[in-house]
Amino acid sequence: MKILTAAQTRALDQATIQEQGITSAQLMERAASAFVEWLSHQFDSNEAGEILLLCGPGNNGGDGLAAARLLHQAGYAVRVALLPAEKQSADWQHNRQQLPAAVPVAEMEAEKLPEIASGTLVVDALFGTGLSRPLEGLAAAVVRHLNKAQARVVAIDLPSGLFAEAPQPADSAVVRAQHTVSFGLPKLAFLLPQNADFVGAWHVEDIGLSKRFINETATPWHYTDAAAVAGALPPRPKFSHKGTFGHALLLAGSRGKMGAAVLAAGACLRGGVGLLTAHVPGCGYDIFQISQPEAMCLPDPQVAYLSKLPKLDAYQAVGIGPGLGQAEATYTVLRKLLKNAAKSTEKRPTPLPLVIDADALNLLGSHRALLKLLPENTILTPHPKEFERLTEPARDDYHRLELLRDFATAHRCLVVLKGAYTCLATPTGELHFNSTGNAGMATGGSGDVLTGVLLALRAHAQLPAFEAVRLSVYAHGRAGDLAAVHTGQAGLVAGDIVRHIGPALAEVQAQI
């Protein structure tokens, strides 16, 4: 699913109006109906009590006025508070006229802000995508007044005061909503941790916006939902054998961190790899062989950490990092791996696919000269702290996205920035936000599991690099969601994610 800017969203509205031969008021009616439909599923008229709709002067306020009428007609008790302005939009005026006289309407004033008792259901329709500057004066006072009341707040389209795709000055007045109900496509602002307290849970309602316009509009931002990965994993042919799905090599583990190697290996096996060999330090040999009988194991001559790079000829993908430690000898292994993977051979004309995680990323961060050696389409899977070690501290979440995009394009690699809505940056500068996963996955070993899935799908001959990464990230999150059904979020451990990778991939395969 694409994510568009506020300006593109306005153009999308216009394209929809022209293409479908409807008026802008009719499009607003669709938006308001979709909103009211959502609200009435969430709260019946008893639960809702008297609903307060705060309406601004533009089309967001127009949505609010139309919603007030529809809610009143559906039997809800409503009252409207208007934000005074020099002029109102045409569709606002239309919906103001349509509002039944039985609905109480008041104009807000600085000295007379609406009373908002604790628990009141408030619909925030002050500003949406038309916001041109941070709120000030009366509008800011209303927002701060609302945020102080212990109200249940549902925002229409965007929490008022929040820009759809730009950072907010630190002390701006922005509505803190429990829910945000938007139309057609999600907004970039919804996906960033710094906005979580403003946006609350977000929902996107279909209002029949022009599919043609969306298809034709270019954007760097995408949202990976089930439809985006449907059919991405080819079915396993009847006459396949273990060679069909690739032989992967995992370089992982050090004394005290063998669990990371075991988890990554388990995930790689559940990810459908044909064969897996793990190269582990001497101390991890027994641990690994006993915990992963399906994998082969090469012990390193060093007991506590990795010091040697095995020959790479037999492998279709290599993963390095989980539990690795940062010994000097291990740094040498990483450097050699990058150099050898980049060399083309007769059997392999393109670089050997690599997945770089955890301590291998930290080694890259502390030896940045290595970044120049990254073969094209290498996958890096940093969390924000690891990413900072590769680049620089980000001013905010928006700046971090810029750094991410610049890094992926400069080094021609695929960077998976882990977090809620894990963001995959491609060498061409696209950003793909993942939709699956839950807070239970914020637990030790979860990243090692992702590395294992990535390794399996990168070794798969039929999956291009981008598809393999997008699908891995999606399936890893989905496996966490399936696991949490049984364990709850608090009880979720990384091994539970491993056990649900198979079902998550099967689900993707079943969707066409």
Ligand SMILES: NC(=O)C1=CN([C@@H]2O[C@H](COP(=O)(O)OP(=O)(O)OC[C@H]3O[C@@H](n4cnc5c(N)ncnc54)[C@H](O)[C@@H]3O)[C@@H](O)[C@H]2O)[C@H](O)CC1
């Ligand atoms: N497809 C859709 O998404 C649809 C969206 N709809 C709704 O329309 C709004 C966008 O409406 P627009 O009129 O463009 O903007 P706003 O209502 O957000 O506000 C514009 C209004 O406010 C003034 N203004 C801007 N910034 C400030 C400020 N800081 N202080 C004071 N005043 C400000 C500006 O000058 C305008 O007068 C979208 O979010 C949806 O809710 C449609 O209903 C159709 C479908």
Ligand SMILES: [K+]
């Ligand atoms: K709003």
